[in-house]
Amino acid sequence: MKINKPSIKFIKANHKIPLKYWELNYKRFTSTAKTPYEKLRAIFIDSLSASGGPVKLDDKYKAVNDFLKSLAPLKSKSKIDFNNFCKCIIGQKIIVGTDCRKALIIELWKAMKTFPQIGPKKAAMFIKNVMIFGENDIFTRFEQNDKKYLIVPVDRIVRSLSEKIFGMKLSNNAEDDEIIQKKSEELFSGNPILLDDLWFWGHFSMKRGRIHKRCNRAILETDLTITEDFITQYNLVYKLNKFIKILG
Numbered sequence: 001m002k003i004n005k006p007s008i009k010f011i012k013a014n015h016k017i018p019l020k021y022w023e024l025n026y027k028r029f030t031s032t033a034k035t036p037y038e039k040l041r042a043i044f045i046d047s048l049s050a051s052g053g054p055v056k057l058d059d060k061y062k063a064v065n066d067f068l069k070s071l072a073p074l075k076s077k078s079k080i081d082f083n084n085f086c087k088c089i090i091g092q093k094i095i096v097g098t099d100c101r102k103a104l105i106i107e108l109w110k111a112m113k114t115f116p117q118i119g120p121k122k123a124a125m126f127i128k129n130v131m132i133f134g135e136n137d138i139f140t141r142f143e144q145n146d147k148k149y150l151i152v153p154v155d156r157i158v159r160s161l162s163e164k165i166f167g168m169k170l171s172n173n174a175e176d177d178e179i180i181q182k183k184s185e186e187l188f189s190g191n192p193i194l195l196d197d198l199w200f201w202g203h204f205s206m207k208r209g210r211i212h213k214r215c216n217r218a219i220l221e222t223d224l225t226i227t228e229d230f231i232t233q234y235n236l237v238y239k240l241n242k243f244i245k246i247l248g
Contacts, residue, residue: 010243014239018196021225036137039138044064047129085139086108090108104149112126131150148191161247162183162198164248
């Protein structure tokens with residue numbers, strides 16, 4: 001197994017680009033939410049809408065309703081402590097301590113998967129958005145170090161590009177998704193969620209499920225979050241084509 005080191009270097013050097021994309025996307029789907037409670041609801045609905053098969057309206061309603069019911073113990077909708085939020089979702093007392101934080105995030109991820117229509121990827125997406133963009137926007141108290149325990153939302157794009165970077169064949173199963181998580185922790189020590197940047201670089205580089213020879217302008221220029229200024233500011237077409245070249 002041979003790691004594609006140039007791709008790892010590229011991801012680290014250009015992390016600000018997908019991070020800004022997701023920040024703008026977060027602001028777009030939470031723009032009408034006035035309270036932290038409403039923002040949690042918006043993030044949950046956005047996670048439900050992620051690719052992975054259409055969700056029937058009645059099923060989506062049940063999922064959202066169940067999620068909001070779980071938040072009923074919160075004393076305030078305008079001031080939410082992260083540990084109290086986790087307690088609502090997990091349904092048990094949260095032990096505060098450095099050694100327990102990774103276990104807390106894993107338990108939160110497992111608990112999120114119990115909601116209807118929420119699988120491993122969507123659960124990880126929700127937690128990522130809550131913890132990266134909601135840390136100051138939603139929670140009155142939040143531990144920065146918790147972000148180093150984030151779980152990578154693995155989908156077809158992330159799995160396909162991970163194969164190229166790790167130099168190994170990966171299947172669509174929980175065991176191989178765990179391999180991807182472990183590799184992300186090894187390669188991006190202290191910030192494993194960087195591997196999720198593969199979704200951004202892959203999404204705008206793929207055509208019919210495969211990396212294209214050049215970036216996919218059709219997808220790039222019809223994306224609701226991408227503007228002409230964004231493309232220009234980050235020299236995005238050049239960066240995407242550079243990423244494709246690095247993958248070989």
